[in-house]
Amino acid sequence: MKFIQQLIILLAILLGLSACSSTSTTTLYDELGGETKIREIAENLVLEFEMDEYILPYYEGSDINRFVEKLTEYICEVADGPCVYTGRSMVDVHTGMNITESHYNRLVDLSINAMDKAGIPHRTQNKLLARLAPTRKDMLYR
Amino acid sequence: MKKIRILAVVFICLFTANTTFAGDGKLIATAGLIQVEGAGGGGLVPWATLPGYDSRDEYSVNAFSSYVTVDDYKLHALGASVSLYDRVELSVAQQSFSIKAGAGDIEQTIVGAKVRLYGDVIFSRWPQVSLGVLHKSLKDDAIALALGAQDTSGTDVYIAATKVHLGAVSGYNLVWNATVRYTNANQMGLLGFGSVNDDSHELMLECTVGVLFNRHLAVGGEFRQKPDNIALPEEDWKAAFVTYIPNKNFNITVAYAMLGSIAGADDQNGLYVSIGGTL
Ligand code: HEM
Numbered sequence: 001m002k003f004i005q006q007l008i009i010l011l012a013i014l015l016g017l018s019a020c021s022s023t024s025t026t027t028l029y030d031e032l033g034g035e036t037k038i039r040e041i042a043e044n045l046v047l048e049f050e051m052d053e054y055i056l057p058y059y060e061g062s063d064i065n066r067f068v069e070k071l072t073e074y075i076c077e078v079a080d081g082p083c084v085y086t087g088r089s090m091v092d093v094h095t096g097m098n099i100t101e102s103h104y105n106r107l108v109d110l111s112i113n114a115m116d117k118a119g120i121p122h123r124t125q126n127k128l129l130a131r132l133a134p135t136r137k138d139m140l141y142r
Numbered sequence: 143m144k145k146i147r148i149l150a151v152v153f154i155c156l157f158t159a160n161t162t163f164a165g166d167g168k169l170i171a172t173a174g175l176i177q178v179e180g181a182g183g184g185g186l187v188p189w190a191t192l193p194g195y196d197s198r199d200e201y202s203v204n205a206f207s208s209y210v211t212v213d214d215y216k217l218h219a220l221g222a223s224v225s226l227y228d229r230v231e232l233s234v235a236q237q238s239f240s241i242k243a244g245a246g247d248i249e250q251t252i253v254g255a256k257v258r259l260y261g262d263v264i265f266s267r268w269p270q271v272s273l274g275v276l277h278k279s280l281k282d283d284a285i286a287l288a289l290g291a292q293d294t295s296g297t298d299v300y301i302a303a304t305k306v307h308l309g310a311v312s313g314y315n316l317v318w319n320a321t322v323r324y325t326n327a328n329q330m331g332l333l334g335f336g337s338v339n340d341d342s343h344e345l346m347l348e349c350t351v352g353v354l355f356n357r358h359l360a361v362g363g364e365f366r367q368k369p370d371n372i373a374l375p376e377e378d379w380k381a382a383f384v385t386y387i388p389n390k391n392f393n394i395t396v397a398y399a400m401l402g403s404i405a406g407a408d409d410q411n412g413l414y415v416s417i418g419g420t421l
Contacts, residue, residue, distance in 0.1 A: 101228070101262075102200065112357070122356050123313020130308035136265045 028131070029081030031124050035072065038079070042071040044114035054106050058097060078131045094139035104136060172264055172306055172317075175385065175393055176206035176418050179276050179330065180221035180235025181254050183302075185397050185414055186366045186379050187348040189319045190272035190304040191263055192225040192256065194420040195390050201226045204420040212401055212412035214242055217332075221252075231256040231274075239332045248332050249281040263317075269305035276300075278331035289405075290372045291334020292341065298325040311353050317360070319350040328371050329404060337371040344369055352383075360385040368402075377402025381414060393418045 032038055046064055049055040059067070070087035077085045087093070108129065115125045174191030177183030182193040185208070194202025202225045210217040221235030233254040240247035256274035263270040279295035280286055286294050300323040310316040326335045326342040336342040346369060352362025366379040383397035397414040404410045 121313075123309065126309030126313055126315055130310075133265050133308060134267075 027081065028079040028124070028127050029076060032075075032079055032120060032128065033118075035076060035081065035083070037118055037120070038075045038081070039068065039072045040118045041075065041111075041114050041120065042068045044117045045071070045111055048110040048113050049107070052106070052110060054103060055110065058099075058103070075128070079128060090135045091138045091142070095142040097139075098141060099139050101140060104140060173390075173420070174263075174304070175395060175416065176204060176208075176221070176223065176233075178208050178210070178217070178219045178235075178237070178416075179252050179254065179278075180206070180219070180223060180233040181256060181274055181276060182223070182225070182231055182233075184319065184350045184352075184362075184364050185381055185383055185395055185416060186364050186399075187319060187321055187350050188256070188274055188276075188300055188302055188323075189321070189350065190258065190261075190270040190302040192228060192231040192258060192272075193223060193418065194225040196225050196228050200228075202420050204418065206416060206418040208414065208416035210399060210401075210412065210414045212399065212404070212410035214407040214410060215404060216240055216242060223254075229258050237330075237332065248285060250278055250331050251281070252276055252278045252331070263304050264306045264308065269303040271301065271303045274300050274302065278327060278335075280331065280334065286328070286334025289328075289333055289374060290338050291328055292336035292338060293326075294334055296325070296327050296331060296335030298323050298327060300324070306354075315354040317350070317352045317354065317362070321348040322346070323348060325369065326371065328369070329376060333372065333374070333405060340371070342369065342371045352385075358387050360387070364397075374406050375403045383414070391420055 029038075046068060049059060070085070073083050073085045074087060076083035111129075112125060115128070173193055173195050174182050174189050175184060176193050177185055177188050179188065181188035182191045183189040193204040196202040203222070204225065205222045206220070208219045217237060217239045219235055219237045221233060223231055223233035225231045231254070235252045235254070237250045237252065238247045239250070254274060254276045256272050258270065258272045260266070261268055261270040276298040277295070278298070283294045300321050302319060302321040304317070304319040307316045323346045324343055325346055326344070328334050346367040348364070348366040350362060350364045352360050354360045361384050362382070364381045364383065368376045368378050370376045379402065380400040381397045383395055385393060385395040387393045395414070395416045399412055399414040401410045402408075
């Protein structure tokens with residue numbers, strides 16, 4: 001049982017460490033590199049799914065410039081940047097697409113590639129993914 | 143046993159050679175591994191995760207081979223499983239345990255099933271929760287009965303909760319698991335089940351904490367509480383592990399295992415090495 005205590009203490013220390021680091025005043029928006037970097041991620045993502053046979057069909061007929069614009073705004077807003085998202089709600093946009101878990105996670109994989117190519121550090125990537133994750137339930141199987 | 147071994151090697155070769163087959167239902171390094179009894183898990187502890195990267199629409203086939211060598215004993219576990227639609231896991235494993243100084247070994251077969259009851263290990267608000275059973279039977283009755291066990295086969299039932307917290311540890315992903323197991327297995331079943339006149343089923347607590355340092359490398363610790371039914375004392379198991387996951391088809395884990403007293407020999411510490419593959 002002592003080992004359990006040690007594991008719990010370890011967990012507490014790890015979480016404590018992260019609590020300290022998150023009390024700093026920089027926003028995730030700054031950490032990502034501001035609007036230019038966020039736009040780069042959105043543009044990279046488009047390049048990624050243009051080469052992806054699973055995801056590309058979803059975007060057939062979409063206005064890609066609008067997509068890059070809205071996605072940049074959206075990420076900027078969820079990362080506490082100085083933007084206001086002016087696009088449609090996540091539920092509204094993605095309803096009727098019947099997005100499956102595999103497609104969702106495929107897109108997350110592509111987003112990771114897009115962030116890698118924009119030189120976003122692993123830890124910053126995780127923080128952004130954590131902020132995007134809660135809307136998953138709004139888009140699956142609708 | 144030999145057949146299973148050859149099969150597993152063939153499987154693992156296939157997996158490593160072919161990286162385009164895996165389902166994309168989960169993010170890399172979030173499907174978990176296969177633990178020493180064949181269930182999706184960590185190394186010693188079954189988790190709520192189902193091995194493989196299948197989603198609601200897919201299935202995956204998985205195989206593993208684990209080798210544990212401590213001061214006086216060694217254990218080889220080998221098995222395969224299927225995960226269906228990220229909902230159900232069915233597994234078989236064969237364990238062979240032996241005393242380094244002596245000849246002959248104890249062999250045990252474990253058949254398992256697990257159902258995911260709730261959640262997604264990353265994306266749901268609460269942890270992923272699964273219910274599982276592991277039915278174990280010893281090939282040879284003699285040793286277990288001689289040591290004072292009641293039975294040579296038994297069933298464990300467990301409920302496990304697992305969660306990945308994205309970016310939780312100053313940006314690194316954190317994974318934790320907690321499992322409660324209802325069991326009467328002595329040393330996992332290798333020394334039989336229950337004690338002379340007593341079924342001895344009781345609840346045991348098991349847990350894991352790990353950090354993913356990047357998308358391919360996880361480091362952590364596991365704890366497995368153990369019953370103490372027969373005269374030869376049994377102690378809780380602990381392990382500290384490093385897992386490398388180069389791609390969605392293959393993983394390798396190296397751990398330092400601290401297994402306490404086993405069949406009269408104290409302080410059994412040593413190395414745990416496990417490879418797993420999924421298709
Ligand atoms: C974290 C996950 C996701 C986020 C944050 C996200 C965000 C967005 C945003 C901001 C837009 C623009 C909305 C607008 O034009 O008003 C959009 C559009 C779109 N999304 Fe997503 N999305 C996500 C996942 C997905 C997935 C998994 C798919 C499908 C595989 C998908 C397919 C689309 C398509 C096809 C459009 C264009 C719709 C159109 O042109 O009318 N999205 N998304």
